[in-house]
Amino acid sequence: xxxIIQACCGQAIDVAAGQSITITDxxxxxxxxxxxxxxxxxxxxxxxxxxxxxxxxxxxxxxDRIYSNLYRPMFLILHDDVCEHDLLHPCxxxxxxxFFYHNGEGHPNCLENINHALKTAHPILQPIxxxxxxxxxxxxxxxxxxxxxxxxxxxxxxALMDVRLxxxxxxxxxxxCNAGRCSAIGVTVE
Numbered sequence: 001x002x003x004i005i006q007a008c009c010g011q012a013i014d015v016a017a018g019q020s021i022t023i024t025d026x027x028x029x030x031x032x033x034x035x036x037x038x039x040x041x042x043x044x045x046x047x048x049x050x051x052x053x054x055x056x057x058x059x060x061x062x063x064d065r066i067y068s069n070l071y072r073p074m075f076l077i078l079h080d081d082v083c084e085h086d087l088l089h090p091c092x093x094x095x096x097x098x099f100f101y102h103n104g105e106g107h108p109n110c111l112e113n114i115n116h117a118l119k120t121a122h123p124i125l126q127p128i129x130x131x132x133x134x135x136x137x138x139x140x141x142x143x144x145x146x147x148x149x150x151x152x153x154x155x156x157x158x159a160l161m162d163v164r165l166x167x168x169x170x171x172x173x174x175x176x177c178n179a180g181r182c183s184a185i186g187v188t189v190e
Contacts, residue, residue, distance in 0.1 A: 001189045007182040010113030010168035014039065015159045015189055020078065023167070024186035025131055028151040029179035031170035032130040033091050033110040036074060037118065039162040044068050046075075048087035048126050058136065060085050066128060066157070074163060079156040082149045086132035088142065091125040092172050101174045114166035129170070130155055132177065146179040 004026075005011045010033075015021060023032055038044040047069040054071065055064050061083060066075040090096075093111035098104035111125055131149040134142055169185045170178055 003187040003189075004184055005167060005169045005187060006184045007169050008108035008113070008171040010110065010117040010166060011187070012117040012119075013165040013167065013187060013189060015163050015165060017159050017161050019159050020190050021075075021157045021159060021165070022154050022186075022188040022190075023130055023157075024152065024154040024188070025082075025147075025149040026151060026186050027183040028149055028153070029131075029147040030149070030183045030185055031086075031132040031147060031172070031178055032185050033114060033125075033127040033168040033170055034130050035091075035114050035118075035125055035127040035166040036163040037120075037166070038068065038074075039164050042120055044070050044072070046128060048128055051128070052087050058087060059083070060087070060128075065160070073160045075157040076160060077155065078158055079154070081153040082131055082147075082155065084131065084133050084148050085155075086129035086134040088134060089129055089132070089144075091127055091168070092170065093124075097174075103174075108171040110168040110170055113168040113171070117168075118164065118166040120166075125166075127168075132170075144175060144177050146176045
């Protein structure tokens with residue numbers, strides 16, 4: 001099944017254990033907020049914190065697993081063209097746009113897009129930010145750079161349990177996060 005998630009939008013997709021999920025940056029330099037819940041259980045969900053804890057790394061690579069908040073493996077990374085993803089930042093949301101850009105009212109955001117798609121009301125979501133390029137400096141500071149992904153770059157995951165994905169094409173055009181513009185992403189489930 002193929003899906004196109006338009007710029008600044010989100011979608012829920014059901015995936016069975018064993019299926020592969022290919023997420024494609026269609027135009028290049030577009031961040032994907034990748035969130036997932038165990039089917040039928042809003043209380044077990046993808047956790048970047050547990051993932052970096054178990055993998056002992058701030059970087060994801062082919063062969064790594066992505067874990068739930070209960071330390072259970074949810075996904076296996078089968079292929080990755082980019083190898084640059086963010087495990088630190090929460091979903092963009094109205095308050096973030098107000099804080100940094102003073103334009104949160106009515107601004108599309110990944111928190112609302114994913115909650116709407118999943119029919120949930122999480123007050124905050126910590127996704128895996130696929131293709132997002134965050135630099136960690138020696139003094140502990142962070143900077144968000146333009147993604148290094150090019151048009152057609154992809155990451156391929158295998159679902160290790162039945163999940164309901166909540167995926168959004170990131171809505172930040174005000175910074176380098178999406179290189180100053182937002183675009184659509186492709187998702188294929190096989």
